Amino acid sequence: MPAPRAIPSPRTEAGPHGPQPAIVFDHACLGYGSKVVLDGVHGSVPRGQALALIGPNGAGKSTLIKSALGLATVASGSVTVCGRRPAAARPHTAYVPQADTLDPEFPVTVGQVVLMGRYRAVGWLRRPRRHDRIIAAEALDLVGLADRSRDRFGTLSGGQRQRVLLARAITQQAAVLLLDEPFNGVDAVSRDALIGALRELKRGGAAVLVSTHDLAIAHAVCEQVCLLNGRQFGFGPLQSTLTARNLRACYGAQVLEVDGSTVVAGV
Numbered sequence: 001m002p003a004p005r006a007i008p009s010p011r012t013e014a015g016p017h018g019p020q021p022a023i024v025f026d027h028a029c030l031g032y033g034s035k036v037v038l039d040g041v042h043g044s045v046p047r048g049q050a051l052a053l054i055g056p057n058g059a060g061k062s063t064l065i066k067s068a069l070g071l072a073t074v075a076s077g078s079v080t081v082c083g084r085r086p087a088a089a090r091p092h093t094a095y096v097p098q099a100d101t102l103d104p105e106f107p108v109t110v111g112q113v114v115l116m117g118r119y120r121a122v123g124w125l126r127r128p129r130r131h132d133r134i135i136a137a138e139a140l141d142l143v144g145l146a147d148r149s150r151d152r153f154g155t156l157s158g159g160q161r162q163r164v165l166l167a168r169a170i171t172q173q174a175a176v177l178l179l180d181e182p183f184n185g186v187d188a189v190s191r192d193a194l195i196g197a198l199r200e201l202k203r204g205g206a207a208v209l210v211s212t213h214d215l216a217i218a219h220a221v222c223e224q225v226c227l228l229n230g231r232q233f234g235f236g237p238l239q240s241t242l243t244a245r246n247l248r249a250c251y252g253a254q255v256l257e258v259d260g261s262t263v264v265a266g267v
């Protein structure tokens with residue numbers, strides 16, 4: 001039997017016109033109940049690539065991520081994940097919340113948190129097998145925390161906790177990874193570890209959606225960017241989308257020119 005791997009080998013689902021994108025937003029208007037908070041999102045993410053969601057506070061970044069999980073209302077247009085409605089595609093998606101959503105006082109070890117990612121595959125009432133433990137150990141190694149497995153989750157720094165949550169998502173071996181501001185308040189070591197792990201996941205064929213306030217993260221990890229502020233201000237390759245014009249339209253007065261570079265102030 002081949003050794004288990006946290007990151008599965010690349011797979012492409014072929015459609016009639018070639019490989020199918022992992023995520024497709026088709027003129028999607030998104031919100032909660034009857035309230036629309038995000039208008040006209042249009043673009044797609046192939047497997048093995050990442051999309052950065054960029055925009056000011058309240059722009060709709062989390063809403064876009066929730067729509068791919070089937071947790072936001074699609075008022076018009078459509079959102080498709082792995083060729084299905086998002087709710088039906090949940091077995092193929094893994095979600096990384098912000099680290100502060102998990103109570104650090106909860107008495108659980110780092111290894112146990114990572115192993116929780118295997119529960120969907122194992123079943124809640126069954127014990128994880130050796131196979132699952134190997135996958136969890138490999139995922140923890142990928143985020144650079146192999147030596148912290150027995151430590152209590154709450155004793156880790158915020159950045160390390162964020163890495164543990166990414167490891168938990170990696171063990172799900174999902175085709176689509178959705179990360180909500182994983183770099184917020186993260187130190188340089190954790191930031192580099194997260195960037196390295198995301199690159200490795202893309203190499204394994206995963207499609208990644210990552211919301212961030214940091215344009216440098218988009219450049220380090222993502223092929224495409226989606227600029228949002230209540231509606232879409234651009235969706236496409238970084239170079240042609242992260243233009244001063246688009247950023248100014250999206251952020252307004254918060255965009256500055258510093259030494260010929262465009263900088264978004266205060267985020």
Ligand SMILES: Nc1ncnc2c1ncn2[C@@H]1O[C@H](COP(=O)(O)OP(=O)(O)OP(=O)(O)O)[C@@H](O)[C@H]1O
Pocket residue numbers: 032035037055056057058059060061062063064
């Ligand atoms: N469950 C909800 N019900 C109704 N409105 C909501 C809900 N969640 C978010 N909103 C609203 O949707 C809009 C977009 O919020 P969202 O959290 O998606 O923005 P964001 O870009 O992720 O913001 P931040 O960077 O501050 O996390 C906001 O006006 C917010 O108040």
